[in-house]
């Protein structure tokens with residue numbers, strides 16, 4: 084049944100290091116009662132077993148990172164090009180690409196919408212919805228920097244996966260949460276996993 088007032092967000096996980104970040108973003112949004120449309124690229128699906136112990140596929144990775152699979156998260160693969168986020172007529176509040184590979188960054192900067200991830204991000208840009216891009220590469224080539232500039236000028240928020248240390252994260256997961264929380268905030272949603280400074 085179509086829920087008129089339900090908030091929706093799109094989260095794309097691409098084949099860069101740090102797939103846990105996108106999963107954590109999805110978990111924080113789900114806890115904030117947002118319906119999450121999560122798109123996993125083919126490359127991300129191949130990187131998941133290398134980064135998330137014991138997870139053979141995306142669904143297992145969500146279970147491993149979040150402890151349980153929230154009912155308001157749906158997972159799509161990048162070839163599912165006719166899924167709801169492919170059309171501007173499907174309303175979502177915001178999208179994050181976390182982590183964003185340099186390949187996806189480049190395709191989006193050039194308008195090559197050949198999969199559901201780039202198409203949904205293009206929809207976010209053209210419909211003037213929030214798009215948060217979390218580019219993961221180091222060091223950066225000038226081509227990467229120029230693609231980020233292009234997307235920034237088109238309205239995207241460029242949010243590199245830079246850990247905050249002032250909350251004294253104890254584990255790699257805690258450190259990833261500091262990034263995920265900033266992404267959720269930049270998407271315009273509330274999160275209660277990481278404390279705001281001064282509170």
Ligand SMILES: Cc1cc2nc3c(=O)[nH]c(=O)nc-3n(C[C@H](O)[C@H](O)[C@H](O)COP(=O)(O)O)c2cc1C
Nearest residue numbers: 097098099100124126127130184185186187219220
């Ligand atoms: C273990 C591993 C780690 C990778 N890490 C990165 C990365 O941090 N950033 C990046 O841009 N590409 C990285 N790549 C390369 C991308 O996975 C590759 O360019 C892929 O085609 C990206 O596809 P996608 O953007 O559709 O997910 C990595 C590849 C492997 C196998």
